[in-house]
Amino acid sequence: MQLMAFLSRKIPISGFLVFLILMCPFLAFSYDGPLYDFTAYTECKSVPEKPLYNGGIFKDQAPLTQHRISPSSEGSYTPALILQNLAQNTMYCFSIWIKIQGADSTLVTASLMANNNSKYDCVGTVLAKSGCWSFLKGGFILDAPSSVSILYFQGTTDKSINVAIASASLQPFTEQQWRTNQQYIINTERKRALTIHVSDSHGDRLQGASITIEQISKDFPFGSAIASTILGNLPYQNWFVERFNAAVFENELKWYATEPEQGKVNYTIADQMLEFVLANQIVARGHNIFWEDPKYNPAWVRNLAGPALNSAVHSRIQSLMSKYKEEFIHWDVSNEMLHFDFYEERLGPGATLHFYRTAHEADPLASLFLNEFNVVETCTDVNTTVDTYIAKIRELERGGASMNGIGLESHFSKPNLPLMRAILDKLATLKLPIWLTEVDISNKFDKETQAIYLEQVLREGFSHPAVDGIMLWTALHPNGCYQMCLTDHNLQSLPAGDTVDKLLKEWETGEANGRTDDHGSYSFFGFLGEYKIRVQYGNRTANSTLSLSQSDETKHFNIQL
Numbered sequence: 001m002q003l004m005a006f007l008s009r010k011i012p013i014s015g016f017l018v019f020l021i022l023m024c025p026f027l028a029f030s031y032d033g034p035l036y037d038f039t040a041y042t043e044c045k046s047v048p049e050k051p052l053y054n055g056g057i058f059k060d061q062a063p064l065t066q067h068r069i070s071p072s073s074e075g076s077y078t079p080a081l082i083l084q085n086l087a088q089n090t091m092y093c094f095s096i097w098i099k100i101q102g103a104d105s106t107l108v109t110a111s112l113m114a115n116n117n118s119k120y121d122c123v124g125t126v127l128a129k130s131g132c133w134s135f136l137k138g139g140f141i142l143d144a145p146s147s148v149s150i151l152y153f154q155g156t157t158d159k160s161i162n163v164a165i166a167s168a169s170l171q172p173f174t175e176q177q178w179r180t181n182q183q184y185i186i187n188t189e190r191k192r193a194l195t196i197h198v199s200d201s202h203g204d205r206l207q208g209a210s211i212t213i214e215q216i217s218k219d220f221p222f223g224s225a226i227a228s229t230i231l232g233n234l235p236y237q238n239w240f241v242e243r244f245n246a247a248v249f250e251n252e253l254k255w256y257a258t259e260p261e262q263g264k265v266n267y268t269i270a271d272q273m274l275e276f277v278l279a280n281q282i283v284a285r286g287h288n289i290f291w292e293d294p295k296y297n298p299a300w301v302r303n304l305a306g307p308a309l310n311s312a313v314h315s316r317i318q319s320l321m322s323k324y325k326e327e328f329i330h331w332d333v334s335n336e337m338l339h340f341d342f343y344e345e346r347l348g349p350g351a352t353l354h355f356y357r358t359a360h361e362a363d364p365l366a367s368l369f370l371n372e373f374n375v376v377e378t379c380t381d382v383n384t385t386v387d388t389y390i391a392k393i394r395e396l397e398r399g400g401a402s403m404n405g406i407g408l409e410s411h412f413s414k415p416n417l418p419l420m421r422a423i424l425d426k427l428a429t430l431k432l433p434i435w436l437t438e439v440d441i442s443n444k445f446d447k448e449t450q451a452i453y454l455e456q457v458l459r460e461g462f463s464h465p466a467v468d469g470i471m472l473w474t475a476l477h478p479n480g481c482y483q484m485c486l487t488d489h490n491l492q493s494l495p496a497g498d499t500v501d502k503l504l505k506e507w508e509t510g511e512a513n514g515r516t517d518d519h520g521s522y523s524f525f526g527f528l529g530e531y532k533i534r535v536q537y538g539n540r541t542a543n544s545t546l547s548l549s550q551s552d553e554t555k556h557f558n559i560q561l
Helices: 002-007 175-189 234-243 268-279 306-323 342-347 351-362 386-398 417-428 447-462 495-506
Strands: 019-024 027-030 064-069 077-086 091-101 105-113 119-129 134-140 146-155 162-173 191-199 210-218 222-226 246-249 283-291 330-335 367-372 405-408 434-441 467-472 511-515 521-527 529-537 540-548 555-560
Touching: 091 105, 091 119, 091 146, 091 175, 091 417, 105 134, 119 386, 119 417, 134 417, 146 162, 162 175, 175 191, 175 447, 191 210, 191 529, 191 540, 210 521, 234 495, 246 268, 246 467, 268 283, 283 306, 283 351, 283 434, 306 342, 306 351, 330 351, 330 405, 342 351, 351 367, 351 386, 367 386, 367 434, 386 417, 417 434, 417 447, 434 447, 447 467, 447 495, 511 521, 521 529, 529 555, 540 555
Parallel strands: 077 162, 191 555, 222 246, 222 467, 246 283, 283 330, 330 367, 367 405, 405 434, 434 467
Antiparallel strands: 019 027, 064 077, 077 146, 091 134, 091 162, 105 119, 105 146, 119 134, 191 521, 210 511, 210 529, 529 540
16 A cells, blocks of 8 residues: 555655556566655745755765866856766756855856766756755766766856755666656556446346457657648658647748738638648647747838838737637747747837737637747757746746746657756656657757657656657658658658657557456556547447546546347
């Protein structure tokens, strides 16, 4: 009973699992590795919390600490931890509390120096404040073993900043331990136990009844970008529908596509694409209303200012949102606003807030997202650190914006999985849906490497309890895709496509068959979604459907013959 109570917790705490459910809740096997701790903090505290994992490997052997003179500012110093005997291809998760002196706030970056001067420029960041403790959570994977490494923390301002640290923790996970933890979350967050009870018309339970259960739709949205190239291409349409339950239009809703010349609004292509997705019961994200990058605005918009631009912006929102009210589940309102400020620069600092308010008034049922790149892919981009993203969300919320979702573009190079998970943990403190909105892997890698890294990213996203949907950025064009394709133009799978097909198969229940026990019951463990059930007993049959939604409780379903 104590074990089951522990396993039923929604979010696991740190510690050690003696038994861990893997393939189904009725089969358990011994596991004595660490259980990942999803705890994160975004508030600045007067006293630091206790270290995660009781310090991890620091529990029994505290790290040596030294202070390095900051090369960017004479007289400032940064603390550094001396780490010994770090292994290759091990997931190192670390956390630490930071307090600064010498500035009201500054971005503190954690960097790692390993053997042979191998440097990892950013393995975690925190926007630290003076006079209180801020929580930094990060991680790293070494390309080679390192007998002695230095993990150091440095402010980015030009001022003389002193950094204090407390409650340091470093917890290693082998690749197998990491995968086991992922599978645990998949089983507790993406699946649910179901017990079917079969009885006759008198209520007597029937033993030995034959049961067939088939999943007919999935609850978790997993999709891809599409472009106008899908129109009229029946093989491509069939390929897409067989795999995905969500879509996003790559460019066809963007302002430069719908109104290339002022006053000449044309939604014909977008209408046809919407007709395709709706006809196939596919949900669609709206991307995007505005794009803060000047080069992706219509040329005529770039030449406007003041009242003329304000009028054009108002017309854009009203036209788009009235045309497609209640058709798209999400809208990316002001795309990449942490990197660019085209509208705020011309219309004032309240422009973005006005966009969100107006969009919500026009379509109250649509979820409004802040969509950005380099939030979860890396921490080297000072424009989009996790705390900068969180601060912008809270700023818009304080201004009255209806913020409903976190959009992470997820254009990855080589993924740092412990860092990715740490960033997701911090974003999860906002208690908003998180979507990976434009997942791909850089084409600087060969196709086989792209597939390897893609699988890592998709597994990490699907196994994080705060992630509510995943979209690939793989719209197919005659000349290829943005960075990564799933197929060639003959729809023959490429390595990345094989990876997607493998995971889609792994993350579905498929068909289950069995017979009721002596209590007239049959139990199984299925992925969330819609199911079709067929029960046969002698010459009697019954057909039904049911929905498995997320819950810690076993769902009970009665069928009478």
